[in-house]
Amino acid sequence: MVLALVYYRCPQLCNLTLSSLTRTLRDSGMKLGRDYRAVVVSIDPTETSREAAEAKRGHMQALGVSPTTPDWRFATAAEPEIQALAKATGFKYRYDPPSKQYAHPSVVFMLAEDGRLSRYLYGIEYPARDMKLALVEAGKGKVGTAFDRVLLTCFKYDPAKRSYGPYVLAFIRLGALLVFATLVVLLTVLWRQDLKLKKRRGATA
Secondary structure (H helix, E strand, O other), X not given: OEEEEEOOOOOOHHHHHHHHHHHHHHHOOOOEOOOEOEEEEEOOXXXXXXXXXXXXXXXXXXXXXXXXXXXXXXXXXXXXXXXXXXXXXXXXXXXXXXXXXXXXXXXXXXXOOOOOEEEEEXXXXXXXXXXXXXXXXXXXXXXXXXXXXXXXXXXXXXXXXXXXXXXXHHHHHHHHHHXXXXXXXXXXXXXHHHHHHHHHHHHHO
């Protein structure tokens, strides 16, 4: 599951975050409802379900799905629930009365089926490859293709760079496995050819 904490009246950052998230999910090749579900929760307890519905309508249109889809929820909540969710995810935010805005980071959370946080994606731009790998990682083998799961073994999340990068040891292991498989195939072919040759010699003797 993909989780984002924003607020719908946000003048800039939240819309950039959601627009980038929607675009990246669309470009990742993953399908809403099949490969993932998503939830957006407002951190502003004064926002209404109407504002949530308006936000959903625009982003679902960009994603190319019906705004009534149950697989991506845009929700509001009361202050205690918001605080509990923020605490559980480690999301830090505060309200600034003079500007009447919330100060908060731009981050998307990836949750496994059991609700455990599996990955944080920071920033307002999420590469499609990182999004796909994060979804495959959270899916525990139930999301994506076999190639996606193999690719995940070759790329690991780098907390310093906040993105997925090549995992050298995995490439070495994969290379060794390919060499071994090639040798097995080659030896099998040679053994069969030698066996056929011996049979022919035995038949002509």
